Amino acid sequence: MKTKHLILIGLLVLGYITAAKKVKDADFDDNEFAEFEDFDEDEEVTLDEEADFPAESDDTPQQQATDDNNDDDEEEDDDEGTVETEDDEFDHFADDDEFEGFDKDTRTGKGKSVEPDLKIAKVPIHLRTNWDSFYLEMLMLAGLGVYFLNFLAGKTKNSKLAQAWFSCHKQMLEENFTIVGDDGQSKEPTQGGLMKESENVYTIWCSGRVCVEGMLVELKLIKRQDLINVMSNLLKPTSDQLVIKVNMDQATEKFCMCVANKKVAGKLQKDYADLATFTEKKSLDRYNVPSSFQLLSEIGEATSLVLDKRVCQALDSFETQIEYIHISDQYSGPKNQYEDNQTKMPEVKPTIVFCFNVAGKGKTKTTDMESMKPLLKLVFYLVDKVARIALSKEGKQKSDKNRQKAEESFLKSAHAQRQEAAQLRREEKRRQEKERIMNEEDPDKARKWEERQNKQDLKRKQPRTKMLKMKGM
Amino acid sequence: MSSTSAHDPRRPNKVVRYKPPNTNGGPGDDPTPDYMNLLGMIFSMCGLMMKLKWCAWCAVYCSFISFSNSRASEDTKQTLSSFMLSISAVVMSYLQNPQPMTLPFQ
Numbered sequence: 001m002k003t004k005h006l007i008l009i010g011l012l013v014l015g016y017i018t019a020a021k022k023v024k025d026a027d028f029d030d031n032e033f034a035e036f037e038d039f040d041e042d043e044e045v046t047l048d049e050e051a052d053f054p055a056e057s058d059d060t061p062q063q064q065a066t067d068d069n070n071d072d073d074e075e076e077d078d079d080e081g082t083v084e085t086e087d088d089e090f091d092h093f094a095d096d097d098e099f100e101g102f103d104k105d106t107r108t109g110k111g112k113s114v115e116p117d118l119k120i121a122k123v124p125i126h127l128r129t130n131w132d133s134f135y136l137e138m139l140m141l142a143g144l145g146v147y148f149l150n151f152l153a154g155k156t157k158n159s160k161l162a163q164a165w166f167s168c169h170k171q172m173l174e175e176n177f178t179i180v181g182d183d184g185q186s187k188e189p190t191q192g193g194l195m196k197e198s199e200n201v202y203t204i205w206c207s208g209r210v211c212v213e214g215m216l217v218e219l220k221l222i223k224r225q226d227l228i229n230v231m232s233n234l235l236k237p238t239s240d241q242l243v244i245k246v247n248m249d250q251a252t253e254k255f256c257m258c259v260a261n262k263k264v265a266g267k268l269q270k271d272y273a274d275l276a277t278f279t280e281k282k283s284l285d286r287y288n289v290p291s292s293f294q295l296l297s298e299i300g301e302a303t304s305l306v307l308d309k310r311v312c313q314a315l316d317s318f319e320t321q322i323e324y325i326h327i328s329d330q331y332s333g334p335k336n337q338y339e340d341n342q343t344k345m346p347e348v349k350p351t352i353v354f355c356f357n358v359a360g361k362g363k364t365k366t367t368d369m370e371s372m373k374p375l376l377k378l379v380f381y382l383v384d385k386v387a388r389i390a391l392s393k394e395g396k397q398k399s400d401k402n403r404q405k406a407e408e409s410f411l412k413s414a415h416a417q418r419q420e421a422a423q424l425r426r427e428e429k430r431r432q433e434k435e436r437i438m439n440e441e442d443p444d445k446a447r448k449w450e451e452r453q454n455k456q457d458l459k460r461k462q463p464r465t466k467m468l469k470m471k472g473m
Numbered sequence: 474m475s476s477t478s479a480h481d482p483r484r485p486n487k488v489v490r491y492k493p494p495n496t497n498g499g500p501g502d503d504p505t506p507d508y509m510n511l512l513g514m515i516f517s518m519c520g521l522m523m524k525l526k527w528c529a530w531c532a533v534y535c536s537f538i539s540f541s542n543s544r545a546s547e548d549t550k551q552t553l554s555s556f557m558l559s560i561s562a563v564v565m566s567y568l569q570n571p572q573p574m575t576l577p578f579q
Contacts (some may be wrong), residue, residue, distance in 0.1 A: 184491030205491035
């Protein structure tokens with residue numbers, strides 16, 4: 001009897017399911033979920049069934065029937081008003097626990113938004129359609145154009161000035177030198193012209209004259225080709241400069257002196273080793289020279305021989321144009337800042353350096369170059385004069401003494417430096433050996449090396465103790 | 474003071490060849506072209522890597538200044554290469570982002 005009941009119930013359940021499927025095709029979703037909704041009740045029913053099977057065997061079909069009725073009602077409701085039923089139907093959507101791995105945010109985005117959020121995409125500005133917005137680029141290009149134009153103009157002007165100077169003074173140079181304009185490149189000395197060191201520096205080398213090894217003329221013009229320099233010159237005007245460096249014969253008398261514009265005298269004394277070592281500031285009261293000049297002299301006798309009437313007259317008439325005149329037998333160029341520790345004395349040559357300012361204070365014209373001719377004459381005059389100077393015995397003694405003293409002090413400082421360097425090197429060596437031994441894994445080797453070191457140390461200390469002993473005895 | 478034919482100071486047997494003073498003219502001399510060269514390269518690197526247009530333009534200016542201040546004895550390859558680098562920095566900045574330039578403080 002019990003088994004018969006079971007079979008009957010099972011058949012009824014199956015029949016219900018298939019019937020439900022056939023009838024409710026249209027509202028499949030709803031009924032599917034409705035089934036799940038009532039699943040708890042069914043579960044309860046089945047549980048109850050298990051507990052009290054015979055008693056409730058009749059109840060379950062009844063319940064199922066009522067469920068069917070409910071579904072029918074819902075179906076009817078669906079036809080009339082979908083919203084409410086949908087809410088009811090979709091209540092479980094709101095339940096977060098129902099769904100796993102569901103991103104609520106994306107779902108809400110896809111849903112009906114209240115305000116349409118329109119994002120206006122940025123349309124890139126195109127060159128052809130919108131020239132105005134590229135004003136900075138135009139400015140940059142204009143700036144470059146201006147710079148380039150200035151470069152061409154400045155380069156041309158400098159070149160013209162240099163050529164003007166050369167054409168003015170060529171004859172005088174050729175009268176005084178065998179070779180004017182040697183470039184040092186070709187096999188034979190050639191007669192060339194100006195050499196261009198840069199857009200604002202032109203040089204020329206002349207050689208083959210009595211008392212003189214050679215003469216280098218440097219035209220240090222203003223950087224007219226660089227716009228930034230031009231603008232800084234508008235604020236602080238500078239002049240074009242002519243630097244003439246004459247390498248004298250070795251037979252020249254040994255003395256050091258300099259007549260310079262007060263503004264540059266201090267700087268010269270600092271920058272040049274020979275002026276710093278040998279000369280002192282002296283007054284120019286004795287000489288008929290403008291007060292804008294400063295004298296740096298070693299031997300008064302030599303200075304008075306050099307600064308004769310004619311030279312003083314020239315200094316007076318060309319006061320603004322003469323920057324400095326530097327006569328020295330120990331000339332070695334400006335001090336090299338990077339080589340403070342020199343162990344060897346720098347090479348010296350007897351030299352006369354003239355520095356002239358071109359008239360015009362920057363606003364030079366090619367015609368101004370004519371006014372430089374008397375200055376070149378002064379150069380030759382002084383060169384000949386210095387070559388012919390003969391110091392008295394006292395003067396020579398004084399100059400020799402000064403040079404000897406300077407050499408000794410230099411050697412002392414050099415010796416001290418060399419000792420320091422040697423000490424450092426020795427220490428470095430020992431440190432390296434120690435490191436090597438430390439890294440050695442063999443303990444025997446390390447011991448041996450240590451023993452050797454101790455022996456050496458003892459040896460070094462021994463002579464002293466020995467001497468003491470001898471003295472004691 | 475001017476020499477006459479009787480007192481000709483010229484001595485053909487005393488000619489000494491010109492030796493360019495390489496040691497003096499170099500670091501002691503005007504270091505502007507070297508600094509500008511280096512600055513130009515730094516600016517162009519910044520402009521390329523950080524896509525800053527104003528850096529690239531500054532690099533062009535720097536290489537121009539370096540070129541105009543350069544000595545004749547210097548190698549032109551260095552200046553030219555720095556110039557090319559700055560031009561390429563400008564071109565690359567505009568290819569990547571063809572928008573007008575904005576200054577750093579804007």
